[in-house]
Amino acid sequence: MRGSPGSMTVLRPRSAAEAVILCAKHPGCLPLAGGTDLMVLWNMGELNGRRILDLSGVAEWRAVRKTAAGLRVGALATHAELRDDAFVRREFPLLVQAAAAVGAAQIQNRGTLGGNIANASPAGDTFPALAVYEAQIRVVSAKGERVIPFSEFFAGVKKTNLAPGELVSEIEFPFPPSRPRRQLFRKVGTRAAMAISKTVAAGLLWLGPDHRVRELRFALGSMAPTVRRLRAVEEFARGKRLTTEVTAQACNLMSQDVCPIDDVRSTAEYRLRVSQNILAAFLLG
Amino acid sequence: MISFTVNGRKRAYKGPPFKRLIDVLREDFGLTGTKEGCGEGECGACTVLVDRKPVTSCLVPVCQMEGRRIETVESLGREQRLGPLQSSFLEHGGAQCGFCTPGVLMTASVLPKSTAGDPLAIRRALSGHLCRCTGYQTIVESVAKAPRPKPRSRKR
Numbered sequence: 001m002r003g004s005p006g007s008m009t010v011l012r013p014r015s016a017a018e019a020v021i022l023c024a025k026h027p028g029c030l031p032l033a034g035g036t037d038l039m040v041l042w043n044m045g046e047l048n049g050r051r052i053l054d055l056s057g058v059a060e061w062r063a064v065r066k067t068a069a070g071l072r073v074g075a076l077a078t079h080a081e082l083r084d085d086a087f088v089r090r091e092f093p094l095l096v097q098a099a100a101a102v103g104a105a106q107i108q109n110r111g112t113l114g115g116n117i118a119n120a121s122p123a124g125d126t127f128p129a130l131a132v133y134e135a136q137i138r139v140v141s142a143k144g145e146r147v148i149p150f151s152e153f154f155a156g157v158k159k160t161n162l163a164p165g166e167l168v169s170e171i172e173f174p175f176p177p178s179r180p181r182r183q184l185f186r187k188v189g190t191r192a193a194m195a196i197s198k199t200v201a202a203g204l205l206w207l208g209p210d211h212r213v214r215e216l217r218f219a220l221g222s223m224a225p226t227v228r229r230l231r232a233v234e235e236f237a238r239g240k241r242l243t244t245e246v247t248a249q250a251c252n253l254m255s256q257d258v259c260p261i262d263d264v265r266s267t268a269e270y271r272l273r274v275s276q277n278i279l280a281a282f283l284l285g
Numbered sequence: 286m287i288s289f290t291v292n293g294r295k296r297a298y299k300g301p302p303f304k305r306l307i308d309v310l311r312e313d314f315g316l317t318g319t320k321e322g323c324g325e326g327e328c329g330a331c332t333v334l335v336d337r338k339p340v341t342s343c344l345v346p347v348c349q350m351e352g353r354r355i356e357t358v359e360s361l362g363r364e365q366r367l368g369p370l371q372s373s374f375l376e377h378g379g380a381q382c383g384f385c386t387p388g389v390l391m392t393a394s395v396l397p398k399s400t401a402g403d404p405l406a407i408r409r410a411l412s413g414h415l416c417r418c419t420g421y422q423t424i425v426e427s428v429a430k431a432p433r434p435k436p437r438s439r440k441r
């Protein structure tokens with residue numbers, strides 16, 4: 001079955017305040033940002049009869065701006081806007097690379113960061129970057145505002161910890177403690193464009209003057225029901241020199257934090273091997 | 286009522302607000318140049334420009350088009366008077382069955398200057414389009430060899 005336009009009701013708030021009020025007044029309404037996830041479902045006839053809360057008129061949630069503490073991205077900022085922003089390119093390059101890996105130009109022109117997060121796919125390509133930058137998700141409802149650390153935002157496959165009536169308003173990125181020595185974004189899909197990731201990685205590495213690891217942050221998507229920081233690997237590497245031996249041991253610890261599966265796109269074994277290769281190449285530099 | 290422009294012409298749409306842009310263009314305005322391939326955002330056949338940016342019109346509900354500037358393949362030329370990009374596709378075999386062509390043309394029509402004549406950059410820019418016929422090589426050639434509008438002289 002197809003989507004039936006006549007069966008839909010559309011609410012069009014003009015401000016954040018109005019969006020929050022409408023969301024509270026109409027429980028079960030479906031927020032709509034760029035529609036690149038939602039419209040696929042609708043075209044398959046799965047959302048007929050629903051009430052849509054079209055957020056595209058909420059100008060306050062569009063902005064990408066620099067703050068004293070870092071970067072603030074409105075939930076409605078598109079992947080293209082992030083990709084092309086000079087400040088983001090300079091200070092948060094992994095976010096730029098991730099945004100440029102979402103679908104292709106047409107998807108980046110419509111799809112938003114807020115929509116990517118709220119959709120909570122295990123394969124969301126921006127998530128490893130958000131995890132290593134330790135993003136904070138600002139959410140708002142009629143009851144007020146709260147901030148959820150990105151690491152606590154997802155509840156499972158396609159599930160978030162948003163309460164009913166809550167909307168994502170902004171995503172905050174604190175400046176990293178200093179410039180990382182090495183950084184990495186890597187997406188592995190069947191082809192370069194329009195492919196859902198088999199595995200997707202982001203990493204930041206700081207080394208001390210003696211070449212020992214001061215801090216490592218490494219995250220993987222598509223390797224578990226939700227994006228994962230490799231806490232065991234990160235802890236293990238701290239204070240060590242990144243020799244071949246240490247790197248091999250670090251790679252062996254990967255499976256403590258991920259649990260890849262076999263599915264239509266890939267196998268658990270392939271996913272783990274490729275992710276380990278990406279981590280090894282990153283650590284060895 | 287939702288108001289926007291299509292190919293430079295003011296339009297007022299009065300139907301259901303959740304109708305897809307592709308269906309509004311084809312059914313309400315008779316602009317059947319825009320094609321539907323997959324209906325899932327994957328193939329790029331339905332690509333049109335919204336405020337000069339390529340988007341897949343099968344994923345756009347018309348309620349989001351208030352005040353926007355929409356351009357379809359019909360804006361590039363007429364049957365007897367093709368635009369330079371269209372002529373280049375004709376000359377270099379960039380179209381076979383032609384189903385993907387309107388979408389490809391729209392994305393190609395706004396390629397940044399930096400991609401001019403650079404096959405790799407053209408391929409990257411067109412990566413959101415699938416073609417079942419050409420094998421892409423002739424599409425890339427057609428785009429690379431299309432005469433570009435001359436940059437306007439800064440003086441005077």
Ligand SMILES: Cc1cc2nc3c(=O)[nH]c(=O)nc-3n(C[C@H](O)[C@H](O)[C@H](O)COP(=O)(O)OP(=O)(O)OC[C@H]3O[C@@H](n4cnc5c(N)ncnc54)[C@H](O)[C@@H]3O)c2cc1C
Pocket residue numbers: 030031032033034035036037038039040055075076101102103104107110111112113114115116117118119123124125126166167168169194195196197325326327
């Ligand atoms: C062809 C194609 C290729 C794609 N490729 C990729 C890819 O490579 N990588 C990738 O990660 N994704 C990909 N996607 C998925 C999609 O483009 C992204 O997830 C995008 O960021 C979604 O944003 P959106 O604004 O379009 O969301 P929408 O479709 O508008 O919304 C998505 C979901 O989030 C909810 N929502 C949206 N905004 C908010 C908000 N502010 N507060 C609360 N809930 C909200 C909606 O109710 C809906 O459930 C692809 C999609 C398509 C069609």
Ligand code: FES
Pocket residue numbers: 320321322323324325326327328329330331332341342343344
């Ligand atoms: S028909 Fe819209 S992308 Fe295929």
Ligand code: FES
Pocket residue numbers: 379380381382383384385386415416417418419
């Ligand atoms: S020419 Fe037939 S699909 Fe491209």
